[in-house]
Amino acid sequence: MADTAPASASAPAAPDFSGWTCPAPLRDHERIVMGHGGGGTLSAELVEHLFAPAFGSDVLAELGDSAHLTMGGARLAFSTDSFVVRPLFFPGGSIGDLAVNGTVNDLAMAGAVPAYLSCGFILEEGIELSVVGRVAQALGDAARTAGVTVATGDTKVVDAGHGDGIFINTAGIGLVPDGVDIRPQRAAPGDAVLVSGQIGVHGVAIMSVREGLEFGVEIQSDTASLAGLVADMLAVCRDLHVLRDPTRGGLATSLNEIAGAAGVGITLDERSLPVPDTVANACSFLGLDPLYVANEGKLVAFVPPDHADAVLEAMRAHPLGKESVRIGTCVADHPGMVVAATGLGGTRVVDMPLGEQLPRIC
């Protein structure tokens, strides 16, 4: 938990870019490549080795989905996220829903009760007002459903060809209840690893419309606010260790981040992974692994073993957690690594993805 004390009065010297050499992990790329936004290793290294040192912020150093702040005695979670999804509307949602649910969920994963959002629209010259209106309406509806107030906003317009229709940034703030301390670093050997439902749905829904792929049935995004589900979980167990919504990079990325942050190992039982047939079929067709496909309305929880059954029951009682299952266990072995028991009885390492998953050629 970091405090928000003002930084040292003497401002840090501006970085000398003429003599500046990227730390080793960035040496392979002189320019930003798409993988830097994929939520995997490249994204993490960009933040860790470029942004974090430049910003020099103790609060940021925790590198959680939300920052933990203390102001006037109140414990707050503070988070921001940008949304560049294409297309703007997809089965089950829109960029407007995502812009609310993404930030609300980042707050909820810190155990916070989301309260206020900011909303910045970057619009591309030429986009129809009716489209902007539909997105704004969807955003407002999602905020009301999630119980948060859009408190401030901003609008910018960029030249035609310099945007992708609509980009949205939201930031959110929420109160963390007393006694709640949910951080990736708290994952401990013995913890049950629970997931709140079927995985990979959002990513496949987006792919199906973005790439013009049809998989026989329409796949709806699972975008949703998870704050209510978290509240129900906290009601039966105040001592949840870790919560994470496995968005970009999917469940595999989130689990690897948690394993790395806490220095623990994670074992998964592949047979228990809730992969719906539609997602499994689409992934089989494209040569993708559902573990790496994005979700927008799911969470993964690390729960002390004594409370695992009660939390699972509470999750299943909530509409967004009906299909919750235990998928694995946190262990002391192979620290920093996620290992899955395969359906046939073998094992495999479930690694952090580098950038975006690439469909295989055949």
Added chain:
Amino acid sequence: MKYLDEFSDPVLAERLFDDIRALTTRPWSLMEVCGGQTHSIIRHGIDQLLPDEIRLIHGPGCPVCVTPLEIIDKALEIASRPDVIFCSFGDMLRVPGSGRDLFQVKSEGADVRVVYSPLDALRIAQENPEKQVVFFGIGFETTAPPNAMTVYQAKKLSIPNFSLLVSHVRVPPAIDAIMNSPDCQVQAFLAAGHVCTVMGTREYPDLAARHEVPIVVTGFEPLDILEGIRRAVRQLETGEHTVENAYPRAVNEQGSPAAQKMLADVFEVTDRSWRGIGMIPRSGWRLSPKYREYDAEYRFSVTGIETEESTVCRSGEVLQGLIKPHECAVFGKECTPRNPLGATMVSSEGACAAYYLYRRLEAPTVNAPAANTPAKEASSVG
């Protein structure tokens, strides 16, 4: 996914494992030809569960891995041109050429697009008549027919701004080359089911007879592969060497006449260099003279390419089954999926990447045997 689930049923798999254990009386080395099979084997941990006597050798059937560096460099040069939209399947974008990859070219401003079908590239050509649209046509007998059909369509519809950068390869000559190698350790092949879906099994009896090697056509699900292994081991134990089809739901002797006809019309057989292996006679396709105007190499006059391979990467030996990925001294150290020195570390079908992704936990500490590259491949270490 009921249909596919049936082919990964753990109870049936255990029965097949039992059968294989019961059949096996001594050590055997089997090569799965296709990278898709390698991926499935490592992904499901099949190799860990086989009897110790059964050694699986990962073959050269990853199309991304065997595409020559020279072609990759040509792709990078063509993609860099301002009037070009360069289209490719996703996993080619990270394959390193001499120093960079298509993702980096894209980040420098090139219009590089991932497509899921060559016909998407043709549509892009129709929508962008002021641009030259190039599709990177790589792969085996599986991807060649749709690429051939796309060129056929381009000609039929008189779409002048589409072309194909061709690096297609054929499986049977590769099997022949592997068996002809003096260092060959392969005693049986699991042939790639999807290749045979297109080409049938007619190309294999001669190979099996000439090299006295069992060839079993298999699919890609766990039970498909286990059934293929079971049949191959049965043949080895009884001294047989015939072609068996363990993938009858997709493969027959004739294959797809329509696809073969399209291939014969658009392509002609040519000698082709395989990355890490070298030149294999009559192992590839190029556009036939009738379609030469759709050949991107011809259209863009890409010449003077000087390639530069890693001097420490041993993916050529991995591709030939001479060493396992972790027996390369740079595996998992200098060479990882984020910084691949050879193509076998790039594609998830590549043996090195599959080992890195799925088997790193138990890969023994590297004790690399001395390089043992046959003379004929020495000039092209992958």
